[in-house]
Amino acid sequence: MSLTPEEKKKLEEAAKNLRLSIVDVMSWSGGAHVGGSLSAADILAILYFKQLSIFPDKPDDPDRDRFILSKGHAAAGFIPTLAMRGFFPAEELKSFNHFGSPFAMHPDGSKIPGVDASTGSLGHGLPMAVGMGLGARLLKASFKIVCLMGDGECCEGSVWEAAMSLSHFKLLNVIPIIDRNRLMIDGFTEDVMNLEPFADKWRAFGFNVLEINGHDFDELSLALDAAWQAKDKPALILANTIKGKGVDFMENNVKWHYASADSDLARRAKESIQGR
Amino acid sequence: MPVVTGATWTCYDSATMTAREIYGRTLAEMGKANDKIVGLTADLAMTTAIVHFAEAFPDRFFNVGIAEQNMFGIAAGLAKTGFIPFASTMAVFASLRAGEQVRTDIAYQNLPVKIIATHSGISFGHAGVTHHCTEDFSIMRSIANMTVIAPADGIETSKAVRACIDVPGPVYIRIGRGFEPPVYEDENYDFEIGKASIMRDGSDLAIICCGIAVLQSVQAAATLKEQDGLSVRVINMHTIKPIDREAILSAVMDTRRILTIEEHNIIGGLGDAVASVIAESGKGCAFRKHGLQDLFATIGYAEDLYSFYGLDANGIVSKVREMMNLEYEADENWEDD
Numbered sequence: 001m002s003l004t005p006e007e008k009k010k011l012e013e014a015a016k017n018l019r020l021s022i023v024d025v026m027s028w029s030g031g032a033h034v035g036g037s038l039s040a041a042d043i044l045a046i047l048y049f050k051q052l053s054i055f056p057d058k059p060d061d062p063d064r065d066r067f068i069l070s071k072g073h074a075a076a077g078f079i080p081t082l083a084m085r086g087f088f089p090a091e092e093l094k095s096f097n098h099f100g101s102p103f104a105m106h107p108d109g110s111k112i113p114g115v116d117a118s119t120g121s122l123g124h125g126l127p128m129a130v131g132m133g134l135g136a137r138l139l140k141a142s143f144k145i146v147c148l149m150g151d152g153e154c155c156e157g158s159v160w161e162a163a164m165s166l167s168h169f170k171l172l173n174v175i176p177i178i179d180r181n182r183l184m185i186d187g188f189t190e191d192v193m194n195l196e197p198f199a200d201k202w203r204a205f206g207f208n209v210l211e212i213n214g215h216d217f218d219e220l221s222l223a224l225d226a227a228w229q230a231k232d233k234p235a236l237i238l239a240n241t242i243k244g245k246g247v248d249f250m251e252n253n254v255k256w257h258y259a260s261a262d263s264d265l266a267r268r269a270k271e272s273i274q275g276r
Numbered sequence: 277m278p279v280v281t282g283a284t285w286t287c288y289d290s291a292t293m294t295a296r297e298i299y300g301r302t303l304a305e306m307g308k309a310n311d312k313i314v315g316l317t318a319d320l321a322m323t324t325a326i327v328h329f330a331e332a333f334p335d336r337f338f339n340v341g342i343a344e345q346n347m348f349g350i351a352a353g354l355a356k357t358g359f360i361p362f363a364s365t366m367a368v369f370a371s372l373r374a375g376e377q378v379r380t381d382i383a384y385q386n387l388p389v390k391i392i393a394t395h396s397g398i399s400f401g402h403a404g405v406t407h408h409c410t411e412d413f414s415i416m417r418s419i420a421n422m423t424v425i426a427p428a429d430g431i432e433t434s435k436a437v438r439a440c441i442d443v444p445g446p447v448y449i450r451i452g453r454g455f456e457p458p459v460y461e462d463e464n465y466d467f468e469i470g471k472a473s474i475m476r477d478g479s480d481l482a483i484i485c486c487g488i489a490v491l492q493s494v495q496a497a498a499t500l501k502e503q504d505g506l507s508v509r510v511i512n513m514h515t516i517k518p519i520d521r522e523a524i525l526s527a528v529m530d531t532r533r534i535l536t537i538e539e540h541n542i543i544g545g546l547g548d549a550v551a552s553v554i555a556e557s558g559k560g561c562a563f564r565k566h567g568l569q570d571l572f573a574t575i576g577y578a579e580d581l582y583s584f585y586g587l588d589a590n591g592i593v594s595k596v597r598e599m600m601n602l603e604y605e606a607d608e609n610w611e612d613d
Contacts, residue, residue, distance in 0.1 A: 127348075162349065
């Protein structure tokens with residue numbers, strides 16, 4: 001179903017606040033994966049403010065939808081999303097990366113309410129999602145498992161092992177999303193290690209590939225609804241995004257894969273986010 | 277947790293069944309009583325004998341193809357949804373190929389995944405070094421939350437498989453290729469994870485061993501008694517982690533000579549685990565680690581390799597005789613603590 005204007009406005013507001021929060025985390029933590037967090041911000045916003053069935057007051061509810069941040073380095077985007085959604089007070093984010101904090105560069109499920117899997121090492125999320133999908137099927141449970149991956153992450157062979165098994169086991173309850181921001185640490189994905197024809201590779205592995213603009217809430221909403229209702233083959237959402245999206249001087253620039261922010265930089269970044 | 281009663285087939289079958297065969301059947305029995313048990317393999321259903329579980333519970337069994345990293349990730353995901361996965365593959369793939377998934381997905385998240393690692397050590401000798409695994413103790417015991425067990429034979433494997441379900445976190449059970457002769461005659465003995473079994477008492481020297489070395493050490497001890505009049509204690513240290521410190525320190529105190537034997541590199545394995553306990557105790561004793569001396573084994577059938585590397589009874593007899601000539605520094609304050 002298409003988004004109502006109210007829904008869309010709410011999501012845009014959430015995504016803007018999330019981007020501001022990412023900049024805060026970038027300052028407080030002493031350094032964060034800002035580029036890949038900003039590229040995923042709209043995906044995180046629609047998942048947590050519309051799509052996922054989750055219960056912040058009962059984070060371990062057995063019927064909740066699961067979310068695995070396979071690109072664990074985007075914790076600087078994911079963890080503030082959980083705070084905004086009420087899993088814990090946003091004030092706690094100030095401890096990010098500091099001694100004894102539950103929050104680090106990569107999310108630890110044993111320390112943070114609402115984190116369904118500890119991730120950070122790339123290529124680990126989708127296999128765990130497949131396991132959760134098989135578990136849900138055995139339990140005859142109806143929850144979905146969403147796994148957000150990076151495009152650079154897809155260089156890892158274990159991603160394709162998992163892709164093969166996801167489609168072999170016909171796990172329509174597992175929904176992989178790829179944040180296709182086209183940049184990895186050492187440069188553009190196509191220069192470092194060519195991924196194209198990327199969509200065709202996923203199709204060849206048995207997926208119904210839904211290729212969309214990952215910053216367009218209407219497209220995201222339609223793709224998620226379609227994935228939720230997958231019938232014959234599993235869906236994969238290939239979300240084309242812009243690394244650093246929302247902060248004009250960070251967009252599509254590998255320099256902002258990981259960075260820290262002093263007060264001046266944080267102010268400029270926030271101005272850019274507010275200006276849009 | 278439902279109680280799993282004794283495995284009836286062991287009475288008549290254990291002498292002819294291999295450890296992995298017994299593992300497969302034990303798991304199939306346990307599956308009846310506990311519907312949370314699920315089984316996984318990576319194209320080694322027959323080889324690891326988990327096929328018995330697969331036949332009994334096809335819905336709870338997953339063959340992921342030749343993809344060990346994926347298998348352990350899937351096991352973690354299944355555990356996250358409340359299941360107790362038993363994942364079987366060869367030791368070298370469990371500990372090395374998928375070592376990071378075992379550490380990060382399973383141990384870091386402290387999930388109750390039970391890893392059944394077959395073809396360990398040099399038991400698959402003729403397959404060559406690619407299929408040997410003389411590093412897994414070292415890897416697995418340095419992973420936090422992990423329990424590491426190396427049963428002496430099929431009967432002990434059955435006991436370990438049944439006991440591991442009560443361990444809340446991950447367990448690594450290391451077994452051989454399945455042609456190892458039994459040490460135990462039946463299941464009528466106490467098996468407790470973390471508590472060593474004294475196979476034979478003795479006061480001149482203590483052998484601390486695990487896996488295939490247990491039977492060979494028991495035989496060696498009998499020979500040494502007969503031919504040399506030596507009283508050799510044989511300790512089956514089936515749990516490498518958490519290690520039974522008390523059994524080690526009693527052996528040091530009673531015998532002052534410790535020989536560790538393992539089908540593993542002497543670096544990082546049972547010998548080093550025992551050495552740490554002794555060193556930290558501050559008590560002196562003659563000490564030797566016997567195993568693969570930091571080398572990749574040559575090619576050959578397991579029995580020939582055990583003989584070549586001195587891991588059979590003859591080799592152990594020689595090693596003990598060597599050790600009886602070693603000196604240790606007397607400790608005047610032995611009784612102080």
